[in-house]
Amino acid sequence: EVQLLESGGGLVQPGGSLRLSCAASGFTFSSYAMSWVRQAPGKGLECVSVISGSGGSGGSTYYADSVKGRFTISRDNSKNTLYLQMNSLRVEDTAVYFCASQRTIHSSSPCDYWGQGTLVTVSS
Amino acid sequence: DIQMTQSPSSLSASIGDRVTITCRASQGISKSLAWYQQRPGKVPKLLIYAASTLQSGVPSRFSGSGSGTDFTLTISSLQPEDVATYYCQKYNSAPLTFGGGTKVEIK
Numbered sequence: 362e363v364q365l366l367e368s369g370g371g372l373v374q375p376g377g378s379l380r381l382s383c384a385a386s387g388f389t390f391s392s393y394a395m396s397w398v399r400q401a402p403g404k405g406l407e408c409v410s411v412i413s414g415s416g417g418s419g420g421s422t423y424y425a426d427s428v429k430g431r432f433t434i435s436r437d438n439s440k441n442t443l444y445l446q447m448n449s450l451r452v453e454d455t456a457v458y459f460c461a462s463q464r465t466i467h468s469s470s471p472c473d474y475w476g477q478g479t480l481v482t483v484s485s
Numbered sequence: 486d487i488q489m490t491q492s493p494s495s496l497s498a499s500i501g502d503r504v505t506i507t508c509r510a511s512q513g514i515s516k517s518l519a520w521y522q523q524r525p526g527k528v529p530k531l532l533i534y535a536a537s538t539l540q541s542g543v544p545s546r547f548s549g550s551g552s553g554t555d556f557t558l559t560i561s562s563l564q565p566e567d568v569a570t571y572y573c574q575k576y577n578s579a580p581l582t583f584g585g586g587t588k589v590e591i592k
Contacts, residue, residue, distance in 0.1 A: 396581070398529075406521075406529065406572055408581040423579035464534065471519035471534045471576050478528065 363387040363474045365460045370479030377450050383443040383460030383476055391415040391438035394463040396472055397445045399456035410434040414466035423468055450483045487512045489575055491584035497592045504560040506587045508573035513553045517577035520549055520558045524569045565591060
């Protein structure tokens with residue numbers, strides 16, 4: 362059974378940093394692209410960042426314009442863990458952040474499994 | 486960047502009704518289109534990918550069609566458990582943009 366468990370969310374002041382983690386199990390983690398998708402309170406879904414699987418464009422990454430230069434996605438295939446380092450956080454980054462696995466090794470594929478999400482609140 | 490526009494933004498229908506949701510891409514995306522269901526307070530769930538391929542375990546009352554710029558999600562007979570917000574997403578290339586969502590309620 363595929364399981365994705367996010368951690369690392371919490372309350373942070375504007376300008377602060379957080380690192381989200383997503384522990385994956387039940388599948389060959391390295392063989393699949395992974396994403397972070399966020400949902401602000403009462404709003405829709407936004408794909409924040411994607412990283413391809415090993416061999417798939419060599420771990421290439423993508424960032425939404427809204428987070429480019431502030432967020433960094435990475436993965437540790439030896440630990441089956443996905444990360445999102447979030448710096449220079451803004452009030453508008455407040456959201457539930459979901460970790461999602463994608464159907465293929467390539468970043469251009471849909472998200473078929475989702476974690477339960479972790480809440481990030483940016484407020485003074 | 487390609488924009489994804491869903492319509493309507495919300496709808497109310499009776500149990501057993503046929504429900505249709507539309508998603509339009511601002512440029513052609515071939516069949517690289519997925520549909521997700523998010524029930525209230527729950528995690529999004531993949532329903533359909535490649536515009537018309539049903540994800541394993543998804544009831545057959547759900548179907549998808551379209552290619553290029555115009556896509557449709559159809560629920561053939563609305564059930565109480567289908568109350569949710571539905572999102573389309575294009576994934577042919579980054580950015581993997583979602584539509585704004587369509588909220589489906591029971592009349």
